[in-house]
Amino acid sequence: MAIRLVLRLVFGLGLTLLSGEAVAQDKRPLSPSGSSSTHFGGKVSEREIYVGGHWIDITYGRPIKRGRDLFGASDYPDFLSDGADVWRAGANVSTQLKNEVPIVMGGKTIAPGTYTVFIDLKVDDTWTLILSSWPAQTIYDEKNKAAIYGAYGYTPDRDVVRAPMQVEQLSHSFDQLSWQFLDMTDQGGRLAVIWDKKLASVPFTVAR
Numbered sequence: 469m470a471i472r473l474v475l476r477l478v479f480g481l482g483l484t485l486l487s488g489e490a491v492a493q494d495k496r497p498l499s500p501s502g503s504s505s506t507h508f509g510g511k512v513s514e515r516e517i518y519v520g521g522h523w524i525d526i527t528y529g530r531p532i533k534r535g536r537d538l539f540g541a542s543d544y545p546d547f548l549s550d551g552a553d554v555w556r557a558g559a560n561v562s563t564q565l566k567n568e569v570p571i572v573m574g575g576k577t578i579a580p581g582t583y584t585v586f587i588d589l590k591v592d593d594t595w596t597l598i599l600s601s602w603p604a605q606t607i608y609d610e611k612n613k614a615a616i617y618g619a620y621g622y623t624p625d626r627d628v629v630r631a632p633m634q635v636e637q638l639s640h641s642f643d644q645l646s647w648q649f650l651d652m653t654d655q656g657g658r659l660a661v662i663w664d665k666k667l668a669s670v671p672f673t674v675a676r
Contacts, residue, residue, distance in 0.1 A: 497529075497560070498531075498532070498559075499529040499530055499531040499532070499558075499559030499560055500529070500530050501527065501528070501529055501530065501560075501561075502527070502528055502529070502530040502558075502645075502646065502647070503525060503526065503527045503528070504525070504526050504646070504647045504648055504649060505523060505524065505525045505526075505649075506523070506524050506649040506652050506657070507521050507522070507523050508521055508522060508652055508653070508654050508657075508674075509521040509522050509569070509654050509674070510522075522567075522568040522569040522674075523566075523568050524565070524566070524567045524568065524569075524571070524649070525565070525566045526563065526564065526565045526566075526585065526647045526659070527563070527564050527566075528557065528558035528559075528563040528564070528585075528645075528647055529556075529558040529559030529560035529561060529563075530558070530559065530644050530645050530646065531558070531559040531644070531645050531663075532643055532644045532645075533641065533642075533643050533644070533663070533664055538663065538664045538666075539664060539665070539666055542591055544589070544591065545589035545590065545591060548589060549589065549619065550618075551620070552618065552619035552620050552622060553619065553622055553624075554586040554587060554588050554589075554598060554619050554622055555586060555587045555588075555589050555619060556585075556586060556618040556619040557585060557586060557587045557645075557647075557661050558645060558647075559618075559645070560618065561604055561605065561606060561617060561618065562584040562585070562586075562602070562604035562605075562616060562617065562618055562619070563584065563585040563586070563647070564582055564583065564584055564585060564604055565582070565583045565584075565585050565599060565659075566581070566582045566583075567580055567581065567583075568580055569674055569675070570674070570675035571656070571672045571673065571674055571675060572656075572672060572673045572674075572675050573597075573599070573629050573631050573659075573670060573671075573672040574597075574629045574630060574631025574632070574670070575631075576628070576629045577675050578599060578628060578629060583599040583600060583601065583628060584599070584600045584601075584602045584603070584604050584616070584622075585597070585598070585599060585600075586598040586600060586619055586622060587633070587661070587668070588630070593635040594632070594635075595632075595633040595635055595668050596630050596631065596632055596633065597629075597630070597631045597632075597633050597659070597668075597670045598624075598627055598629070598630050599627070599628045599629045600622065600626050600627055600628060601626045601628055602615065602616050602621075602622060602623075602626045603615040603616070604616065604617070605617040631670045632670070633668040633669060633670045634668065634669050634670070635666060635667070635668045636666070636667045636668070636669075637665055637666065638662075638665045638666065638667055639665075640665070641664050641665050642662045642663055642664060642665070644663075645661065645662070645663040646661070646662050646663070647659070647660070647661050647662075648660050648661075648662060650669060654674070655673055655674060656671065656672050656673035656674050657671070657672065658670065658671050658672070659672060
């Protein structure tokens, strides 16, 4: 009897764990959150430890292609913007850039702070990167007019900078959207978004 009881408990626990795993999988976000960071301007100490320097971080939701034709249709800007005036260039919450040091982008100096990030899409690949002072909601609240969720409620009056992007065609399809820092030096680099066979980037320099 004791052995049977133990077996039942073990078997039941196994089913519970499997059931919990299935529930956890069902609740997994379809567009996981992501981030990318760069650290520059420091130096390597005598103990070979990198000290000093400044951080720039970008956080965003990471949609997956899932077989969709993202940029092939003539109305892809409307499809990706999903009813908003601009593209959030991510998923769910607004994409956000945080810089610890002043940077120059599109001919304008951007003070240290946190900015929401959008892209004004055009079918002819004349994309424009937008940094905005609009605060970002962490959870959607339609009553909150002081902050926005994704790109919904975006207005251009809070644009800090609009900078033209260089759009390139890739030879491989990048399945999950990613923001990256390219060609970084202590003087600056490029901020880039990559998805499917598109890579769009804008240069920036560090203000001294």
